[in-house]
Amino acid sequence: MIDTGLSQEKFSRRNTLAYGLLGLPLAFVALPLYVILPNHYAREFGVPLATLGAILLLARLFDALIDPLLGRLSDRLFARSARAVLIMGGLAALLLALGFALLFFPLVSAPDALLAWAGATLMLTYAGYSALSVAHQSWGARLGGNEAERSRLVAWREGLGLVGVVVASVTPVALGLPATTAIFFVALAAGWLAWTRSVPPPTKIEAALNAETKKTKVADTTNPVKPANTVDTDIWLPFRSAAFRSLLTVFMLNGIASAVPATLVLFFIQDLLQAPAALEPLFLGSYFLSAALSMPLWLALVKRLGLARTWLCGMLLAIAVFAWASQMGAGQTTAFVVICALSGIALGTDLALPGALLTGVIQANGDSGRAEGAYFGWWSFATKLNLALAAGLALPLLALFGYAPGVNTPTALNALLIAYCVLPCLLKLAAAGSLYFLVLKKPKLKPYLL
Structure with a gap:
């Protein structure tokens, strides 16, 4: 098999670093876009939460x-x-x-013009981000590999991404947005250049030969291996797979559970905890740094439990942590640092394991080397839909129940507490149940988990 000769090089430390480095700037820019932007526009420009939620919903849709x-x-x-x-x-x-530069440094100031500017530059930024992310993830999936190799490749990409997020959580407060933007530009250029020097995916002929050798290893006979030297133009191709539909359901429920607190965390820190702005990098940094440091531990557990069961462990940990967070009150900053660290550890599974599971589904469906973009396009669609729903629903509902930035009435703070802590717990519980019953309890899906 041709791919075997290149396997060691493809999954070497040098190549996983060269491929994964682009994950750093992509994650670096994600924190300002999904966490800092809503708070920034609400406080700096006075954009009402309901209006801001509508703009974010439409742009993310x-x-x-x-x-x-x-x-x-x-x-x-x-x-x-x-x-x-x-x-x-x-x-x-x-x-x-x-798009990023124009979004955070608008050239207009009139309220109506600012809203239109925000919507247009958001779509511009998202288009560039999505095109780069989908291509990069598809590249990694086309490298193939077994369960351990796939999880290691994704862990390098997401681990370097977490380094980017940690830096992004500190630089806006410590250095300001102009310096943050400059750092992002440098990291993005370095990540793309490193990507150009990584080992490319197998050629059409190599992928075809690899697919032929895997025919006898795939238990699901309803998904025969297809020729790898063609591109299936059917955009709905992934949904023909029961394994993909099940995995996507779990991914979406889990993703919304994570997107809601990501959208609201700065409001929670500033108004419910009433913590000084100087502590915000500590909270965000401990969250993402813990996620990065937890990667080797989760990967070790994958070797014992498998990808799906390890992911389930991470979900259960997140539920316990958010249940504890619901007991937080003003001034409990030390306890919240611990909560951030523990929830960051749980985040490690969300980052490293779902993508590796999806790569296994693609391989088992016989679509390696021909349709990774289709799968990761829908995967990215689900991620963005989660973020859109989180911003488009959580922010207007908070406004409806009387919360606004700086409002510290009991009713407003209770609404914020429920949205930030209780709702994610319920969604994580639904995701854990779906993973158990739709994936782990389905014998036919066993080939997709290995």
Whole structure:
């Protein structure tokens, strides 16, 4: 098998670093976009929460809807050459950098013009971010590998991403947004250049030969191996797989559970905990740093329990931590640092394991080397839809129940507490139940978990 000779190089430390480094700037920019932006526009520009939620909802829905199309574009470019994918990634990186700068440094100040500017620059930024992310994730999936190799590759990408998030959580407060933007530009350029020097995915012929050797290893006969030298143009292809539908259901429930507190965390810190702004980097940094440090521990557990059971352990830990967070009150900053660290450890499974599971589904469906973009396009769609729902529903509902930034009435703070702690617990519980009953209890899905 041709791929076997390259396996050691593909999953070497040098190559996983070269491939995974782009995860750092992509995660670096995600924190300002999804966590800092709502708070920044509400406090700096006085945008009402309900209006802000509507803008974020529409922009993120646009972002989600284009992801499947970007996935098909990615597959077509992979069918041409790895170089075509890298060129598209470079153009997407330029679009992302431009949109980010214009979003946080608007050239207009009138209220109506500012709202239109925010919506337009958000869509511009999201388009660049999504095109680059889908292509990068598809590249990693096309490298193939067994369970341990897949999880290690994803862990490097997400672990470096967490380093980016930790830096992004500190720099806006310590250095300001202009310096943060400059650091992001440098990291993005370095990540793309490193990506261009990583081992490319197998060629069409190599992927076809690899697929042929795996035919006898796939237990699901309803998903026969297809020729790897073609690109399936059916955008709905992934949904023909029961394993993909089940995994996507779990991923979405779990993703909404994580997106809601990510949207509200700064409001929770500032108004319910009433913590000084100087402590915000400590809270965010401990969360993401703990996630990064937990990666080796979770990967070790994967070898004993498998991907799905390890992910379930992370969900249960998150439920326990958010239940504790619901008991927080003003001034309990030390306890909240511990909560951030523990929830960060749970986050490690959300980052490293679902993508590895999806790669296993693609392999078992016989779609390796031909349709990774389609799968990751819908995967990215689900991620963006989660973020859209979190902002589009949580912020207006908080406003409806009397909460606004700086309002410390008991009713407002109770609404914030329920939205930040209780709702994620319920959603995580639903995700854990879905993982257990839709995936772990289905014997037919066993090949997808290995």
